[in-house]
Amino acid sequence: xxxIGKQTVKFDTPPTILQTASIVGPKEADGPLASYFDQxxxxxxxxxxxxxxxxxxxxxxxxxxxxxxxxxxxxxxxxCFAGDLLNQCISSSFGLRELxxxxxxxxGACSTFVEALCMASIFLEGGAASYALCxxxxxxxxxxxQFRFPLELxxxxxxxxxxxxxxxxxxxxxxxxxxxxxxxxxxxxxxxMGIKDANNMGAAMAPAALDTLISxxxxxxxxxxxxxxxxxxxxxxxxxxxxxxxAETKGYNIKSNYNDCGVLIFDKEKQDTHSGRKxxxxxxxxxxxxxx
Amino acid sequence: xxxxxxxxxxxxxxxxxxxxxxxxxxxILIDKTKLTPARILVIFVTTGAILGGLGIYQHLVxxxxxGATVPLTGFGNALAKGAIDEVAKSGFIGAFIGGTKAAAxxxxxxxxxxxxxxxxxxxxxxxxxxxxxxxxxxxxxxxFMHFLQFLQF
Amino acid sequence: xxxxxxxxxxxxxxxxxxxxxxxIKNxxxxxxxxxxxxxxxxIIFNYCKYRxxxxxxxxxxxxxxxxxxxAFLTGLNLFNRIGKFAGAGSLVPITGFxxxxxxPAMEYKSEGYVMGVGGKMFTVAGPVLVFGISASxxxxxxYLIFNTQSITxx
Numbered sequence: 016x017x018x019i020g021k022q023t024v025k026f027d028t029p030p031t032i033l034q035t036a037s038i039v040g041p042k043e044a045d046g047p048l049a050s051y052f053d054q055x056x057x058x059x060x061x062x063x064x065x066x067x068x069x070x071x072x073x074x075x076x077x078x079x080x081x082x083x084x085x086x087x088x089x090x091x092x093x094x095c096f097a098g099d100l101l102n103q104c105i106s107s108s109f110g111l112r113e114l115x116x117x118x119x120x121x122x123g124a125c126s127t128f129v130e131a132l133c134m135a136s137i138f139l140e141g142g143a144a145s146y147a148l149c150x151x152x153x154x155x156x157x158x159x160x161q162f163r164f165p166l167e168l169x170x171x172x173x174x175x176x177x178x179x180x181x182x183x184x185x186x187x188x189x190x191x192x193x194x195x196x197x198x199x200x201x202x203x204x205x206x207x208m209g210i211k212d213a214n215n216m217g218a219a220m221a222p223a224a225l226d227t228l229i230s231x232x233x234x235x236x237x238x239x240x241x242x243x244x245x246x247x248x249x250x251x252x253x254x255x256x257x258x259x260x261x262a263e264t265k266g267y268n269i270k271s272n273y274n275d276c277g278v279l280i281f282d283k284e285k286q287d288t289h290s291g292r293k294x295x296x297x298x299x300x301x302x303x304x305x306x307x
Numbered sequence: 308x309x310x311x312x313x314x315x316x317x318x319x320x321x322x323x324x325x326x327x328x329x330x331x332x333x334x335i336l337i338d339k340t341k342l343t344p345a346r347i348l349v350i351f352v353t354t355g356a357i358l359g360g361l362g363i364y365q366h367l368v369x370x371x372x373x374g375a376t377v378p379l380t381g382f383g384n385a386l387a388k389g390a391i392d393e394v395a396k397s398g399f400i401g402a403f404i405g406g407t408k409a410a411a412x413x414x415x416x417x418x419x420x421x422x423x424x425x426x427x428x429x430x431x432x433x434x435x436x437x438x439x440x441x442x443x444x445x446x447x448x449x450x451f452m453h454f455l456q457f458l459q460f
Numbered sequence: 461x462x463x464x465x466x467x468x469x470x471x472x473x474x475x476x477x478x479x480x481x482x483x484i485k486n487x488x489x490x491x492x493x494x495x496x497x498x499x500x501x502x503i504i505f506n507y508c509k510y511r512x513x514x515x516x517x518x519x520x521x522x523x524x525x526x527x528x529x530x531a532f533l534t535g536l537n538l539f540n541r542i543g544k545f546a547g548a549g550s551l552v553p554i555t556g557f558x559x560x561x562x563x564p565a566m567e568y569k570s571e572g573y574v575m576g577v578g579g580k581m582f583t584v585a586g587p588v589l590v591f592g593i594s595a596s597x598x599x600x601x602x603y604l605i606f607n608t609q610s611i612t613x614x
Contacts, residue, residue, distance in 0.1 A: 169546075264464070
């Protein structure tokens with residue numbers, strides 16, 4: 016493991032993402048990615064009394080599913096890195112309390128999942144662990160309740176507003192394996208360009224994503240065409256366009272292989288979301304290259 | 308029907324147009340200024356109270372009836388008018404009694420109907436009425452009818 | 461396109477890049493829904509007058525019935541659809557006030573009846589009451605100070 020350039024870490028024996036699992040809510044199940052999820056829920060409560068409890072259940076079941084799929088007994092998993100959007104990370108803390116794995120609660124908003132992967136891979140590479148668990152969850156209803164307005168409030172969503180994904184993703188990361196590998200990580204800086212509109216998060220986040228992408232290209236000496244796919248977490252349609260245009264002015268053409276998970280997960284034409292948000296946060300302020 | 312013939316249809320049209328125009332002002336505020344709904348409600352109530360205090364709003368009420376009283380500016384106007392009337396009646400202390408007194412009906416009704424709603428309905432996302440809810444629709448109907456009876460309606 | 465240097469540049473760029481709300485369509489919907497709600501109020505008002513009630517009581521009954529209907533629609537999860545369609549059309553009439561009281565009460569029911577329903581009920585509507593009642597107190601005091609008809613002569 017060594018630091019290259021300004022803010023990138025390069026792994027000598029890259030950790031492997033061994034197995035993944037995902038559970039999503041009904042709206043995501045209607046989206047174009049439905050067939051890739053392990054389980055789709057019928058409603059947002061999943062038999063629980065509150066959305067927070069439902070979110071806890073979702074992350075718990077996802078983690079159990081990932082462990083079961085990987086075939087590694089949970090005693091052998093050394094650390095668990097998990098987080099969510101709620102205060103004090105309650106969904107993941109309560110959801111994973113029966114897991115009996117040492118727990119790091121992390122908060123990175125949209126970048127939580129990638130943050131977990133970054134920390135886990137540094138632990139694995141440093142020899143502190145041989146298996147680590149990464150998980151993140153979000154729930155549309157609990158997030159709206161915490162950050163915006165009650166669902167029954169009759170207000171209009173402007174065209175730039177985003178829709179938080181209901182769901183959870185989990186991954187088991189191993190020290191050795193056959194890939195896909197995590198070879199480089201580039202944590203990004205906080206970039207604030209003064210966008211104050213809470214309904215236009217894509218535009219607020221795009222400059223940070225751009226800054227991270229460019230740092231990654233500079234540090235590794237690669238160009239965008241080196242990659243099969245460059246993915247951001249949740250810039251949405253507005254943020255995606257802004258990122259592509261701004262990258263072009265800086266001399267990077269990412270048009271052909273760049274996409275955004277928030278754009279992918281919902282169907283703009285069929286589903287009334289004004290674009291998706293969070294969950295498969297493969298990259299927002301972190302980039303990693305997956306080679307197979 | 309005596310009642311139907313007693314309706315002043317020109318009054319109704321004025322009510323429709325004025326009420327609609329006040330809503331358009333709100334819509335322009337929402338779309339152009341990115342204010343949250345709570346702020347817009349606050350702006351409307353405060354504007355109504357100021358216009359009511361100056362006596363301007365009463366002209367609009369005379370002109371448009373419920374077109375001016377049903378929007379929240381009318382609520383603000385009722386508050387201001389209540390305060391002024393009470394001051395005229397009982398002096399300084401009236402400034403603290405009048406406004407709330409005028410708004411009491413609305414606030415209490417909101418709390419009252421909320422009790423019904425939270426006991427019969429479950430919050431849900433993007434779901435239409437399910438079978439069980441029809442029962443609550445009927446029970447609400449009777450609840451409401453009883454309520455109107457109490458109002459001697 | 462020029463490279464973006466300052467925050468101001470970026471804000472202008474985002475402004476121009478973000479899709480605008482369809483304002484004409486929104487205003488049209490707000491107009492007719494808002495007008496319709498007011499007209500329903502007017503019918504109730506006329507009925508009250510027909511039954512021989514005085515204006516003050518009639519106005520209160522109009523508010524109470526509209527609040528009741530709006531609370532009911534909120535409970536059925538229909539009001540947020542009307543709100544999505546009509547925007548200010550359903551927000552600005554008293555129905556929007558009722559909706560903003562009932563919706564947090566329903567949402568926070570899962571946190572218990574005292575601190576959840578009771579405490580969070582006025583999270584959205586609270587400011588309306590605070591500013592409305594404050595304004596009425598100011599108006600009352602001003603009226604007391606300038607206790608003449610000149611203030612209401614306009």
